[in-house]
Amino acid sequence: MTALDLAPLWRSTIGFDRLIDLIEDSVRWTGGDNYPPYNIERAGEDHYQISLALAGFTPDEVSVTAEQNMLTVEGRKAEKGSHQYLYQGISSRPFRRTFNLADYVQVKGASFENGMLKIDLVREVPEAMKPRQIAINVANAHQQVEHQQAA
Known part of the structure; x- marks a missing residue:
């Protein structure tokens, strides 16, 4: 399969534009x-x-940018004079890497140690979006109590 037709999804979904774009x-x-x-x-x-x-x-040659639902890491080596490499196996080319983040995923920090950049992320769902138990009110609570006593 080389092509995926997503037209049926566009016809039958509302508000899932971002998900379909990611696919x-x-x-x-x-x-x-x-x-x-x-x-x-x-x-x-x-x-x-x-x-x-x-x-x-x-760390000075790397930048980490967090936007809504997107994390971008970019790097560019600073030119430090001319070098005469006999062999250059360590890449020094500029890069840009983007990561799509789910809703409510926040970047909490970044650290750079021994050539490794580590970015910490946490999903923090707002209290209003979390599932909650709904109490069920009984309209005829007095009649139920009397009915249970008679049985």
Whole structure:
């Protein structure tokens, strides 16, 4: 299957535009650029961590930007004179890596140690959006009590 027709979803869904766009983007993704390498791990029920291997970069050469439902990590090496490499295996090319975040996922912090950038994420669902128990009022509570006593 090389093409996925999402037209039926557009005809029968309302308010799922972002989800459908994510599906279309993932189908078009060719996997051409996988630099820098990264891991995404679940550190708890609502805690996640993204780790990027940034060998040769310093914290000053990397920026992390959090927007609504989007996390962007960019890096650009500062030019520090001319080098005469006999072999250059450590990449110093600029990069831009974006991650789509689910609703209510917030970036809580980032740390850089030993060439690894670690970004901590937490899903914080607002209290108003969490499930809650609804009490059921009985209209004829007095009649029920009398009926139970008679039985």
